[in-house]
Amino acid sequence: MTGFTLWLTGLPGAGKSTFARGLAEALLRRGYAVEVLRSGALRPVLSPEAGYSEAGRLQHALRLAWAARLLNRNGVICVVDGTSPTAALREEVRLQVGELVEVYLKTSRLECQRRAPEGYARAEAGQWPHFPGVGLAYEPPAHAELTFDAQDPGWHAEILETLNLLELLDYIQKNLDTDADGAAARQIQDDARVLKRLEELGYA
Amino acid sequence: MAPTDAKAPPFLVLGLDCAPPHLVFDLWQDRLPTLTSLRNRGFFGPLRSSNPPVTVPAWMCMMTGQDPGMLGVYGFRNRRDYSYGTLATANGDDIHEPTVWDILGQHGKQVILMGVPMTYPTKPVRGALVACFLAPDEQSAYTWPRALKLELDRVTGGYQLDVRDFRHASPEQLLHQLHEMTHKRMVGFRHLLRTRPWDFAMMVEMGVDRIHHGFWQYMDPLHRGYVPNHPLQHAIRDYYEMLDGLLGELLSEVPKNTRILVVSDHGARAMEGAVCVNELLIREGLLTLTQRPPTPGRLKHEYIDWSRTQAWGEGGYYSRIFLNVAGREPQGIVPPNAVASLKSRLTRLFEDLPDDAGAPLGSKVYLPEQIYRETRNIPPDLLVHFGDLRWRAVGSVGYDSIYTFENDSGPDGANHDHQGIFIFFDPSRPGMGQRLEGHSLFDIAPTILRSFGVDAAPRMVGQELPV
Helix, strand or coil: CCCCEEEEECCCCCCHHHHHHHHHHHHHHCCCCEEEEEHHHHHHHHCCCCCCCHHHHHHHHHHHHHHHHHHHHCCCEEEEECCCCCHHHHHHHHHHHCCEEEEEECCCHHHHHHHCHHHHHHHHCCCCCCCECCCECCCCCCCCCEEECCCCCCCHHHHHHHHHHHHHCCCCCCCCHHHHHHHHHHHHHHHHHHHHHHHHCCCC | CCCCCCCCCCEEEEEECCCCHHHHHHHCHHHCHHHHHHHHHCEEEEEECCCCCCHHHHHHHHHHCCCHHHHCCCCCEEECCCCCCCCEECCHHHCCCCCHHHHHHHCCCCEEEECCCCCCCCCCCCEEEECCCCCCCCCCCCEECCCHHHHHHHHHCCCCCCCCCCCCCCHHHHHHHHHHHHHHHHHHHHHHHHHCCCCEEEEEECHHHHHHHHHHHHHCCCCCCCCCCCCCCCHHHHHHHHHHHHHHHHHCCCCCCCEEEEECCCEEEECCEEEEHHHHHHHCCCCCECCCCCCCECCCHHHECHHHCCEEEECECCEEEEECECCCCCCCCECHHHHHHHHHHHHHHHHCCECCCCCECCCEEECHHHHCCCCCCECCCEEEEHHHHCEEEECCECCCCCEECCCCCCCCCEEEECEEEEEEECCCCCCCCEECCCEEHHHHHHHHHHHCCCCCCCCCCCCCCCC
16 A cells, blocks of 8 residues: 555644544554654754744755655655645645645634644744744645634544545545555556557557 | 746647647638637647657657657557566656656646646646546546545536547447547636646647547548548537637636647548558468467467567557567577568568558558667567558458458547647747748657746757747
């Protein structure tokens, strides 16, 4: 199985970490290998020098994307938990990763501030000039695969909806046991279907 | 949506697979107001295809600026190794050279692509990609991002990659499919152009190719199967008129400064007959079977006596010939130092071959090492254009003759031709209907890149069009 990445985006305090944890647990229960890459936790490791300017954020995001893609190639599903505040940054990571599902947690600014009061307070006090939603404008995605604006802090329904979409897009199977064997068989069938069509068209 | 760079106007490519000059520029110019208007305001002309002049690899030759040997793709099906196994179907994974959209994406340009041959399996692009008919079916992951196909299905009522059941559908069913498929593709493409930023957008419509192959015999008096005043005699013309109308609607929605390129990968002509290439090789003592099928059927490699076979061929719109070389093929018998003379013998055999009435067929034989700048992967040993593409090749055996007028696969209407078309219109530099001659599809990629101020990649072999 080839992995893929779920790239979360939303304001600080939107609930991304809770969502990531719940989604990862749901995928693990289905037998998939999953890694949650927490942008904040990995920053000291991957990008200690990067800073929070636009360029610094992009640099760190691309390193996360590189790591996610490496894991994907080895059959691991990644859930990246980070703000990713600009469209340009998200476009670059999507290009880097390839098989990426963008999940936008559209929690209101007010609710986000309620959940993460210290961060917003410091930002508004000028201590964190690049804080998304305060000093740095957050650019909502125009074409995220999933957008959730529910206020349920558990994200249960949204996680289920995410799993349904992943099944619909053939990223995951309902039954993992059929996945490995099924993938090889499906490839053979797919190749045969294409060949038959080419023969009917006179190319073969 | 507005382009992302105010300095470079958007560039739109409308690909009409298989569209030939004599239909678009001559016979139906008065019936195709959109295309004729573009032509009269811009530049136009014939556009020589790749060799072989087939959708795969022609579109990728066009979009990478490299010949089939440089790409290592010699047709829809290619050998992966020197075993006697089945040929492998080419797809996007076989393209390792940068395309126009790869290069533009690296320069920060947004792209939208739909239906460009050899874009399946999909690869990330800076924008949106709807892959081509090489995707197995609409259930496959034929868009990038993958979820885009859900949006596409929603806006089109069910996107269609290609016609279904081409060989067995009735002509009426096929026509209906072709019209519906083309409408849906246009709806989907217009939706993408409206909802996403783009600097470069490209769509290839395969319906033109499909209708040629399926309906040419109803239209062309030169075709052996032509019947005057057949109810389907205007099927192709009507399809072109419909398509021209859709193109007009599309162009009315794009920014007024858009540079527009209409292009085809090869042309079309009546198919006069087929040469049973393996029957010919059997007759010449170059191919021996352990078991001959009682009725015409596909040549099965397990029925070939390799110890007495020097060459075998594959059919299609052109033929590929493979030699059974000692030390190369598992049971090769042609000594390496005899390969050149065998190629010469085969060249004379094919080029001297008459048609069924004894008249010169005018076939052309090409050696990959002579026509390509390099030969990556495994090229055929010879390429043969029977009748200079007026005849196709049949690989099946079990025929009483080396000629047949009953195809062993696919339709009977049209074969491909060497010359496709281009029409280029830049509102800021109108060409006033100037006709340009002597250009090839290899010139397209440098032209597109230069229009964005980007140098052609070093391996691109063509020159910019003088537009």
